[in-house]
Amino acid sequence: MKTRFSYRLLSTTILSLLLVTGCSYFSSKPSEPASKASPEAVAAIASANAAIKNAKANNWIWVNTEKFAAEAQAAADKGDNAVAVKLANKAKAEAENAVAQYNYEKAHPRGMH
DSSP states (O other): OOOHHHHHHHHHHHHHHHHHHHHHHHHSSOOOOOOOOHHHHHHHHHHHHHHHHHHTTOOOTTTTTTHHHHHHHHHHHOOOOOHHHHHHHHHHHHHHHHHHHHHHHHSSEEEEE
């Protein structure tokens, strides 16, 4: 009887230890690789996001501007820095053009006379 109790205690302890160790092994995430984005891509995306923020402050942003910025970020995350810079610059230009259009429309109202 004493041996049986010791065997149960030992097997329960080992099983608990394996479960805790196994659960912690599977719940831990693998370390993320370092960002593949070049400093140029990061700067271009930040510049585009600032221009987008400025356009959104006027509530006047073009349809695809944010899509281009998101695609630029995705390209940078993949390490495709040339595409990321190109798309970020496109998003920035669209945001700046939207602000210019907003200012023009505000200065030159086209209402009924």
